Amino acid sequence: GQQLNQSPQSMFIQEGEDVSMNCTSSSIFNTWLWYKQDPGEGPVLLIALYKAGELTSNGRLTAQFGITRKDSFLNISASIPSDVGIYFCAGQGNAGNMLTFGGGTRLMVKP
């Protein structure tokens, strides 16, 4: 099946720093999504990307859908303590609606 490689697996940064994480795949995806998961909670949608090359922002978050449709990145600017959590990329291919998730990036922010 399709697989997403997400990196880095974890990051420990100082409050105020910018953060970047990315996902790559050997397969093409038609949609890229970025979710955040807090402990014991379900994934919450942050940004959805629907077109190759698309760059979308949501407050301090910016994400891009790679031109090749095989990768995406998420940037968080000026991190704050509440950014702590696990960030997952997810891709949706052309075979139905199922989402394939990356392994997650655990973000820790030091005040």
Add this chain to the structure above:
Amino acid sequence: EPEVTQTPSHQVTQMGQEVILRCVPISNHLYFYWYRQILGQKVEFLVSFYNNEISEKSEIFDDQFSVERPDGSNFTLKIRSTKLEDSAMYFCASSRGELASTDTQYFGPGTRLTVL
């Protein structure tokens, strides 16, 4: 803002027992999904459901699993005879059912299933 809700939040069961996990999708959504997340691992797709039938399922979704929309609001996942390896967080999700390329899935808070 409408949300996907799930009950119970925690379920502890003995191996071999049947469990039913319940979900109430967002009311005007037409596609429903179950995913699971084993502790510390990635979220994995189990099954999608549309128009009262399964539209896709993964290899995880074997004969021990079944889904049902028993009424106009609930969507359930049944595990017939639980195994230790079924212990995981189970997430329900729903989407409007638009074109697949723009159909965003919204997730519930999950049910933590522990099989002893």
